[in-house]
Amino acid sequence: MTDPLELIKPAVRALGHYTLPPRQARVKVDQNENPWELPDAFKDEVLARMRRAAWGRYPEFVPRSLLEALARFAGWRPDGVLVGNGSNELISVVLQATVGEGVAVALPQPTFTLYASMVKTLGGRVVTVPLDPELRFDPAALLAAQREGARVLILCSPNNPTGSHLDEAALRRLLGAWRGLVVVDEAYQEFAGWSAVPLLAESPHLVVLRTFSKAMGLAGLRVGYLLARPELASELDKVRLPYNLNRFSTIAAELALERYDELLAPLVARLIAERERLAAAIAALPGFLPYPSRANFLLVRSAWPPGEVHAALAARGVLARDVSRYPMLAECLRVSVGTPEEGDQVLEGLAAFSAGKTGGGA
Numbered sequence: 353m354t355d356p357l358e359l360i361k362p363a364v365r366a367l368g369h370y371t372l373p374p375r376q377a378r379v380k381v382d383q384n385e386n387p388w389e390l391p392d393a394f395k396d397e398v399l400a401r402m403r404r405a406a407w408g409r410y411p412e413f414v415p416r417s418l419l420e421a422l423a424r425f426a427g428w429r430p431d432g433v434l435v436g437n438g439s440n441e442l443i444s445v446v447l448q449a450t451v452g453e454g455v456a457v458a459l460p461q462p463t464f465t466l467y468a469s470m471v472k473t474l475g476g477r478v479v480t481v482p483l484d485p486e487l488r489f490d491p492a493a494l495l496a497a498q499r500e501g502a503r504v505l506i507l508c509s510p511n512n513p514t515g516s517h518l519d520e521a522a523l524r525r526l527l528g529a530w531r532g533l534v535v536v537d538e539a540y541q542e543f544a545g546w547s548a549v550p551l552l553a554e555s556p557h558l559v560v561l562r563t564f565s566k567a568m569g570l571a572g573l574r575v576g577y578l579l580a581r582p583e584l585a586s587e588l589d590k591v592r593l594p595y596n597l598n599r600f601s602t603i604a605a606e607l608a609l610e611r612y613d614e615l616l617a618p619l620v621a622r623l624i625a626e627r628e629r630l631a632a633a634i635a636a637l638p639g640f641l642p643y644p645s646r647a648n649f650l651l652v653r654s655a656w657p658p659g660e661v662h663a664a665l666a667a668r669g670v671l672a673r674d675v676s677r678y679p680m681l682a683e684c685l686r687v688s689v690g691t692p693e694e695g696d697q698v699l700e701g702l703a704a705f706s707a708g709k710t711g712g713g714a
């Protein structure tokens with residue numbers, strides 16, 4: 353008898369789990385979610401629409417009205433839009449469709465860890481391209497990955513967990529010289545004020561990924577979307593599982609788009625303002641230095657071991673993310689931008705830690 357564990361691909365056996373300890377906290381700033389729940393009136397409307405829908409029937413094979421709403425929202429064409437159960441699923445779709453044994457994928461490092469584990473699961477090879485010492489993208493180094501055989505390039509902008517941002521000139525340069533597929537993960541795009549979407553019309557090799565989990569305030573409902581030229585979207589669509597987005601999430605996503613200007617845009621503006629306030633205040637604390645961020649989180653360099661800072665914050669009910677195991681980030685923590693009240697708690701925690709170490713009063 354063959355032990356089924358032996359049938360698990362060696363590349364999968366070698367992976368670690370993508371997981372987080374199931375910790376609740378008074379101030380939860382570890383997952384870059386929108387800190388404000390959508391109002392009850394919004395939820396009631398979703399529930400009312402769901403009440404009228406058929407629960408015993410499959411959802412539409414192609415959720416046409418959502419695709420059309422997404423196309424209007426993003427400024428692209430409906431036949432170039434796919435939806436997924438979170439953008440994670442669409443990362444998986446793109447990689448399943450393009451990566452097989454030995455296919456090389458270029459990834460800036462550090463970045464969102466899921467890309468590399470999916471590439472490895474599929475038998476592909478990761479060509480890592482370090483960010484520069486200031487943790488900015490390095491377009492020349494990224495292009496050089498082609499010499500190592502890379503044909504797929506994944507760029508997360510703003511980048512998780514660094515907050516680094518790729519500007520239009522750099523992306524144009526990369527698109528102009530990359531002889532393969534370029535995937536831009538815009539999970540945090542709403543906080544950056546700039547998008548790669550306008551480049552889709554002139555870039556047949558560009559795929560843009562977005563999510564409802566951050567700015568849109570719907571992480572619990574798992575909705576992501578992909579934008580690409582229609583012929584490419586159509587090929588990727590073959591890999592997508594049928595009925596991947598359930599009816600409830602489809603209805604909620606449509607309503608979020610309908611109410612974006614009224615409900616969500618003001619929250620995004622508040623989070624951007626809060627990010628700037630938090631960054632300035634952290635920069636003023638001895639021993640802590642935030643990196644520039646265009647996302648809804650800050651990467652903070654610490655003069656003391658990040659694990660210690662993380663534990664001290666946790667003891668006060670503030671759950672940050674210790675990212676010190678990422679390459680180049682041995683001295684870093686990541687904190688999501690939450691409400692101003694949550695920001696005050698983060699600041700008080702960091703100030704107390706710093707004062708305890710430097711002997712300053714706080």
Ligand code: PMP
Nearest residue numbers: 438439440464512539563565576
């Ligand atoms: N891309 C990036 C860069 C992320 O940080 C995340 C969430 N942490 C995702 C994709 C996945 O988002 P979701 O599946 O919730 O849409």
